[in-house]
Amino acid sequence: MSLTKAKLVSSDGGGTIEFMFNPTQLKFSQRISLNKNEGARTGRGLPKVNFAHPQPCTLSIGDIILDTYEEGSNKSVLPYIKQFEKAVNFLEQGSEKDKRPPTYVFTWGNYQYIRCFVTDLAYTLTMFLPDGTPVRAKLDLTLEEIDESTSQPGMSTPSNPDRLGGGR
Numbered sequence: 001m002s003l004t005k006a007k008l009v010s011s012d013g014g015g016t017i018e019f020m021f022n023p024t025q026l027k028f029s030q031r032i033s034l035n036k037n038e039g040a041r042t043g044r045g046l047p048k049v050n051f052a053h054p055q056p057c058t059l060s061i062g063d064i065i066l067d068t069y070e071e072g073s074n075k076s077v078l079p080y081i082k083q084f085e086k087a088v089n090f091l092e093q094g095s096e097k098d099k100r101p102p103t104y105v106f107t108w109g110n111y112q113y114i115r116c117f118v119t120d121l122a123y124t125l126t127m128f129l130p131d132g133t134p135v136r137a138k139l140d141l142t143l144e145e146i147d148e149s150t151s152q153p154g155m156s157t158p159s160n161p162d163r164l165g166g167g168r
Contacts, residue, residue: 008087008104008143011115017083020066022108027060056145059106059114069127069135077125077137084139087118103146116143 008017033052068075090101101117120142127136 004109006106006108008118009107011103011105014102015083015086017087017104019064020080021064023061023064025062026113027062028057029060030057031055057114058119058145059116059143060141061143062140064139064141066123066137066139067127067135069129074129074133075135076133077135081123081137081139084118084121084123084141088121104143106143114143114145115147116145118142119144 003022006019006022010016032054035050035052037048037050066077066080068077068080087102087104091099103115103117105115106113118141121139123137123139125134125137128134
């Protein structure tokens with residue numbers, strides 16, 4: 001069995017981002033919005049609560065490894081980080097004032113987990129060559145669902161590619 005890389009596949013014509021190393025865990029979370037009526041109280045003195053709607057599902061992927069040192073090429077890891085940065089620095093890519101962030105489908109093998117955009121990116125440079133060239137980094141991503149997710153916490157397993165139109 002060959003190794004299949006995790007990817008953020010562009011949904012809107014941008015570039016697909018392939019992970020150098022696959023994640024070790026995927027953390028899904030989802031909340032429900034509540035409307036609290038402070039004026040109306042329950043018998044125990046708590047505010048009455050009305051359920052509004054579910055929030056979008058979020059997927060957090062931590063400790064994504066980027067490493068060019070093992071290649072022995074003395075190549076910086078920064079170009080790989082720039083691919084992820086384009087997902088959050090999208091306004092620099094065009095002049096349109098109301099441009100929206102690029103959208104992706106997070107895929108890994110035959111599974112498409114979530115149609116999303118990147119809401120949070122953090123990285124740490126962890127190894128340098130003697131001349132200061134960064135050759136290793138850890139990256140953390142938070143992805144937020146933009147429409148019906150194919151997998152949500154506590155529900156069935158992720159779908160196969162046919163569910164979201166088969167794009168990989």
